[in-house]
Amino acid sequence: NAGVTQTPKFQVLKTGQSMTLQCAQDMNHEYMSWYRQDPGMGLRLIHYSVGAGITDQGEVPNGYNVSRSTTEDFPLRLLSAAPSQTSVYFCASSYSLRAGNSPLHFGNGTRLTVT
Amino acid sequence: EDQVTQSPEALRLQEGESSSLNCSYTVSGLRGLFWYRQDPGKGPEFLFTLYSAGEEKEKERLKATLTKKESFLHITAPKPEDSATYLCAVQANTGFQKLVFGTGTRLLVSP
Numbered sequence: 001n002a003g004v005t006q007t008p009k010f011q012v013l014k015t016g017q018s019m020t021l022q023c024a025q026d027m028n029h030e031y032m033s034w035y036r037q038d039p040g041m042g043l044r045l046i047h048y049s050v051g052a053g054i055t056d057q058g059e060v061p062n063g064y065n066v067s068r069s070t071t072e073d074f075p076l077r078l079l080s081a082a083p084s085q086t087s088v089y090f091c092a093s094s095y096s097l098r099a100g101n102s103p104l105h106f107g108n109g110t111r112l113t114v115t
Numbered sequence: 116e117d118q119v120t121q122s123p124e125a126l127r128l129q130e131g132e133s134s135s136l137n138c139s140y141t142v143s144g145l146r147g148l149f150w151y152r153q154d155p156g157k158g159p160e161f162l163f164t165l166y167s168a169g170e171e172k173e174k175e176r177l178k179a180t181l182t183k184k185e186s187f188l189h190i191t192a193p194k195p196e197d198s199a200t201y202l203c204a205v206q207a208n209t210g211f212q213k214l215v216f217g218t219g220t221r222l223l224v225s226p
Binding site: 004031035040041042043044045048050056058059090092097098101103104105106107108109 | 119149151156157159160164204211213214
């Protein structure tokens with residue numbers, strides 16, 4: 001049972017480069033989300049999706065794009081990387097946050113450094 | 116604006132020395148309060164969900180409680196393997212698709 005799988009685990013980018021962080025879940029969860037975790041700031045929501053074809057912005061969406069073409073996958077795209085995007089990125093999924101009794105399941109993160 | 120404040124930032128205990136972690140919150144109607152454990156280099160791992168004041172949940176040496184303004188995570192007779200960062204998050208009735216997280220409490224249990 002893989003749960004939430006994130007790739008890559010580590011990435012170094014130069015300012016201005018673009019890349020895609022991958023996230024896949026095998027639990028048939030309808031809700032998927034991306035968070036970033038920075039020291040002293042806690043986890044902050046970037047984008048989320050409540051189902052295939054539906055995405056919405058979270059607290060810190062600027063500089064990031066998402067799409068949800070399948071239930072399983074929810075990639076996060078950095079369009080033009082900036083040093084301020086150096087962080088640890090977590091993908092999380094849930095059967096449904098609407099119900100309130102289905103917690104988020106997290107992947108093990110992608111540690112991104114932008115130089 | 117929904118907010119979560121956790122204290123202390125860090126806590127060092129001796130094995131067997133019980134203590135409590137605090138999570139204070141302000142939210143426009145609480146749908147749920149969540150506790151997670153996070154080990155270094157890993158993603159948060161779900162521990163508990165609490166829904167209403169007075170509710171309690173237990174798992175091994177951990178017990179979570181909830182009031183209208185805060186939640187406590189009580190650790191009874193901790194062991195070194197309980198060392199981790201403990202995160203608290205709230206889900207509001209409005210904007211329920213978003214969880215708001217605290218910055219966590221780093222717990223170190225020494226043998």
